Amino acid sequence: MSQEQRILGVHRRGPDGLCAGCRLWWALLLPYPCWQVEWATSRQARTRTARFLGGGR
DSSP states (O other), X not given: OOHHHHHHHHOOBOTTSSBHXXXXXXXXXXXXXXXXXXXXXXXXXXXXXXXHTTOOO
16 A cells, blocks of 8 residues: 555545544644645646556556
8 A cells, every 4th residue: 555545545534624634633723635635646646647648657
């Protein structure tokens, strides 16, 4: 399991749109979008795009 998948597995949006994992630890001090989710999502997108274009990882 990649680092991105582990982060996305823990940091899920709650019903109010906040990252449930961050809300648990930071209350409402860290609004969604959580920077870790943004990072992991962009890494996944880059990896998939590179694979699609033949640059594969």
